[in-house]
Amino acid sequence: MSNVSNDNSSDLEFPYCDDVSKYEKIAKIGQGTFGEVFKAKHKQTKKIVALKKVLMDNEKEGFPITALREIKILQLLKHENVVNLIEICRTKSNDPKGKATFYLVFDFCEHDLAGLLSNINVKFSLGEIKKVMKQLLNGLYYIHSNKILHRDMKAANILITKTGVLKLADFGLARAYSQQNKQTKYTNRVVTLWYRPPELLLGERNYGAPVDLWGAGCIMAEMWTRSPIMQGNTEQNQLQLISQLCGSICPEVWPGVEKLELYHKLDLPKGLKRRVKERLKAYVKDNHALDLLDKLLTLDPSKRSDADNLLNHDFFWSDPMPTDLGKMLSQHNTSMFEFLAPRRRPNVNPQASLPHLGHQVKSHDGQYHDRVF
Amino acid sequence: MSPKEAISVLFKSCNELKLQRETWCAAAVYFHRFFEQCSSSIAYDANLIAATCLYLASKVEEDKINIRNLIAVYYSTMHKERGEEKSLDSLQEYLCLKESIVRCELLVLRMLQFNLNYEKPHKHLRFYLTSLTAWLGKDRQIISRLSHNSKAFLNDFYRSPRCFHFKINHIAIAVIQFALECNQIKVPYDEKARVHWQQALCEDITEEIIETIIQELCRVYEIYVDLSKFVESDAYENTHCS
Numbered sequence: 215m216s217n218v219s220n221d222n223s224s225d226l227e228f229p230y231c232d233d234v235s236k237y238e239k240i241a242k243i244g245q246g247t248f249g250e251v252f253k254a255k256h257k258q259t260k261k262i263v264a265l266k267k268v269l270m271d272n273e274k275e276g277f278p279i280t281a282l283r284e285i286k287i288l289q290l291l292k293h294e295n296v297v298n299l300i301e302i303c304r305t306k307s308n309d310p311k312g313k314a315t316f317y318l319v320f321d322f323c324e325h326d327l328a329g330l331l332s333n334i335n336v337k338f339s340l341g342e343i344k345k346v347m348k349q350l351l352n353g354l355y356y357i358h359s360n361k362i363l364h365r366d367m368k369a370a371n372i373l374i375t376k377t378g379v380l381k382l383a384d385f386g387l388a389r390a391y392s393q394q395n396k397q398t399k400y401t402n403r404v405v406t407l408w409y410r411p412p413e414l415l416l417g418e419r420n421y422g423a424p425v426d427l428w429g430a431g432c433i434m435a436e437m438w439t440r441s442p443i444m445q446g447n448t449e450q451n452q453l454q455l456i457s458q459l460c461g462s463i464c465p466e467v468w469p470g471v472e473k474l475e476l477y478h479k480l481d482l483p484k485g486l487k488r489r490v491k492e493r494l495k496a497y498v499k500d501n502h503a504l505d506l507l508d509k510l511l512t513l514d515p516s517k518r519s520d521a522d523n524l525l526n527h528d529f530f531w532s533d534p535m536p537t538d539l540g541k542m543l544s545q546h547n548t549s550m551f552e553f554l555a556p557r558r559r560p561n562v563n564p565q566a567s568l569p570h571l572g573h574q575v576k577s578h579d580g581q582y583h584d585r586v587f
Numbered sequence: 588m589s590p591k592e593a594i595s596v597l598f599k600s601c602n603e604l605k606l607q608r609e610t611w612c613a614a615a616v617y618f619h620r621f622f623e624q625c626s627s628s629i630a631y632d633a634n635l636i637a638a639t640c641l642y643l644a645s646k647v648e649e650d651k652i653n654i655r656n657l658i659a660v661y662y663s664t665m666h667k668e669r670g671e672e673k674s675l676d677s678l679q680e681y682l683c684l685k686e687s688i689v690r691c692e693l694l695v696l697r698m699l700q701f702n703l704n705y706e707k708p709h710k711h712l713r714f715y716l717t718s719l720t721a722w723l724g725k726d727r728q729i730i731s732r733l734s735h736n737s738k739a740f741l742n743d744f745y746r747s748p749r750c751f752h753f754k755i756n757h758i759a760i761a762v763i764q765f766a767l768e769c770n771q772i773k774v775p776y777d778e779k780a781r782v783h784w785q786q787a788l789c790e791d792i793t794e795e796i797i798e799t800i801i802q803e804l805c806r807v808y809e810i811y812v813d814l815s816k817f818v819e820s821d822a823y824e825n826t827h828c829s
Contacts, residue, residue: 230624231697275654276689277696279646286647286703302701314693390649 234303234317237263244553253322253549263300264323268316284385285318287362295353297321297373297383323373323381325543327433329550331369331440336546340500341537343437344529347506348536349380350430355521357382358423363391367429368409369436370552378539391422405429407452408442412463413515415453417475424515427524431510438497450480460513461488468514502529590622591810592668593633594746597641600664604657607650608742609707614644615745616705617695622748624698634665639691647703658684708755712741715759715788722774722784729772736766744800746807753800756789761800 237254240262244251249269255262268281288299298321304314327346330336338346350372357364364371366387373381389400399419405411411428413421435443444459446452457463462484465472472478490511491504498504506529512518530536594615601611617640625631638661645652659675662684666673675681696703716737720730740762744750750758764785767774774784785792 230700274685274689276642276692277646279651282643282646282703285701289702289704304697 232301232303234265234305234315234319237265237303237319239265242553243549243551251553262322264320265303266318266320268318270315280386281316283389287385287388287390288318291357291360291362291385293353293356295349295380295382296357297323297381320383323383324376325374325550326370326383326552327372327374327380327436328369328552329555330374331436332552332555333546333550334440336542336550338437338539338542339534339537340503341534342539342542343434343503344534345378345536345539346374346380346437347430347434348525348530350382350433351521351525353380353382354423354426354430355525357388358426358521361390361392362388363421363423364388364426364429366405367426367433368406369433369442372433374539374543376540376543378543407449408432408445410449410452411515412453412456412460412513413474415449415456416463416471416477416480418515419475421515423520424518427510427518427521428515430521431507434503434510435494435498435507438494443494453480454483456513457483457486459490459493460511462486463513471514500529502527502532505529590618590633590636590748593637594618595811596634596661596665596668597637598742598746599668600638600641600657600661603660603664604652606645606652607648608709608738610641610644610648610650611742612707612709612745613648613703613705614641616751617643617699617703619748619751621695621698634661635687635691636695637661639688639695642688643692643695643703654685654688655681658688705751706755708741708759711756711759712737712762715763718788719763719774719784723772724775729770732770733763733766733772736769737762740765740804743807743811744804746811747803749803753796753803757792757796758800760785760789760792761797762804764797765801765804 236257238257240253240255242250243253243264244266249267251267252265253262254265268278270278285299285302288297292298300319300321303317303319305317306314354364362385364382364385364387366384371382371384373383375381387405391400400421401419405414405425409429409432411421411425414425432443444452444455446455453463461467463471463477463482464484467488490508494504494507498507506524506527509519509524509527597614597618598611601614614637618637621636621640622631622633638657641661642652642654642657644650645657658681662675663673675684716734720733723730723733741758744758744762777784780787785797
């Protein structure tokens with residue numbers, strides 16, 4: 215093994231990986247722990263794309279394994295309801311160390327669901343909500359049947375094109391999982407806190423597809439409440455909010471929960487009744503919708519329905535039937551992204567306004583992200 | 588060192604690092620694809636490329652290894668291959684090699700166009716073997732030899748620079764056939780069967796394909812059969828059994 219020479223590395227040609235300068239950046243549309251996202255235009259074809267910068271966080275270990283996972287997964291997943299990776303580009307390396315920056319190039323989507331929901335002028339009819347949920351579950355069904363977990367479901371990661379096609383995005387936390395291997399230990403430090411399911415909060419390391427369906431339930435409720443339904447400040451607080459909505463977490467409703475690492479360590483509220491339908495009735499008038507929400511927001515992950523089953527739910531097969539979003543969206547001709555929208559105010563719904571419980575960590579304004587690998 | 592020798596070091600390092608067979612396989616495929624893709628006018632250091640491919644494969648296959656460990660093992664294996672006893676003691680040299688691998692990784696990724704998904708034939712092989720052994724009767728010894736040999740052949744096949752040109756299910760069938768032939772095992776009633784076991788397990792396979800893969804495998808053994816080194820290779824036990 216010898217050292218790779220880096221003299222003149224900026225002159226090197228990489229015929230198999232195009233220079234990102236073939237795209238012209240138009241605007242920054244996202245920023246988070248994952249890095250920056252830009253809207254850009256192909257200089258020749260004029261095609262609009264989204265460029266996501268690969269964050270070389272731990273350069274010493276080489277190309278980040280999280281980015282490799284995302285690329286590998288995106289190359290595998292090709293579906294109408296999953297964001298499409300076009301290619302990977304790089305910059306001409308002009309930094310003295312001679313290292314290039316890489317960008318993932320995606321088909322551009324005009325909106326994200328968090329952005330749409332934060333705009334009061336955007337109104338979803340029941341049929342349109344059904345269409346959103348149907349596409350969301352279709353996407354989840356597809357990725358789960360390919361043995362991929364998304365692990366970061368939240369409204370900001372659900373993109374919607376101007377013609378109303380929903381795309382699951384941001385596979386930065388996603389990974390492959392297996393059903394056979396019962397010994398697998400994944401990190402439970404995934405999923406933005408407000409969308410994190412009870413099993414992860416209690417320290418489960420061998421989880422599966424139900425973690426994404428909990429998130430889908432939170433997102434579905436948000437279609438009516440217009441802001442995240444359980445905005446906890448800490449993991450403990452999040453579990454309290456969950457208990458107030460879904461009833462106390464106990465072995466009677468969730469056999470085996472007592473074996474989870476944190477079950478005995480955390481102070482869980484006791485004797486609370488399940489009030490999912492009751493509490494959401496104030497926002498959601500449709501009975502089928504309430505029933506579907508009840509099935510998604512099930513405490514015991516083994517009893518939470520899977521995407522396939524839920525797609526057969528009466529909600530999707532009763533009047534009004536799912537309606538295309540294209541027409542409604544055509545009234546709005548500016549892009550709506552959470553990043554560009556004014557911050558959504560917490561505590562705008564009764565469930566989030568809980569009596570304060572002693573010392574609490576300050577809310578991270580929805581950007582709460584754990585990335586420990 | 589030539590690519591041929593580097594792949595030898597690569598496999599021995601995999602063994603030393605106790606990596607999963609799927610990781611060996613992915614590393615070898617990246618390595619061969621790299622050299623097929625690059626223009627022959629540029630002389631890349633095959634060992635640097637091999638070590639980098641191994642590092643990359645360990646990440647992609649979630650079979651993670653410490654880069655320090657990888658470098659130390661690859662270094663000593665490489666020197667052993669050249670008949671020297673040498674271990675990596677200098678910190679300076681280690682840091683230098685690490686920097687090379689990290690840099691080279693970006694080159695390899697670009698050369699491979701970030702196409703890192705390669706489905707491995709191991710689960711096909713396991714499935715075919717299970718189906719076939721049901722036919723072969725109760726002789727445990729025969730069955731275990733067959734399974735052992737075909738797994739070893741499969742592994743060795745990935746030394747061939749053409750390995751990724753074949754369909755993985757075809758490779759799995761061909762190595763089983765070769766193992767059957769080497770052990771002179773006949774699949775009962777197969778001569779009279781309208782559909783031979785190969786087609787029964789894998790619809791689109793033909794005799795020509797099997798023959799090509801076996802020839803490719805034999806070429807691997809012609810190249811690597813240097814009897815002094817042979818003892819360490821997987822193939823040793825195979826010829827020993829036949």
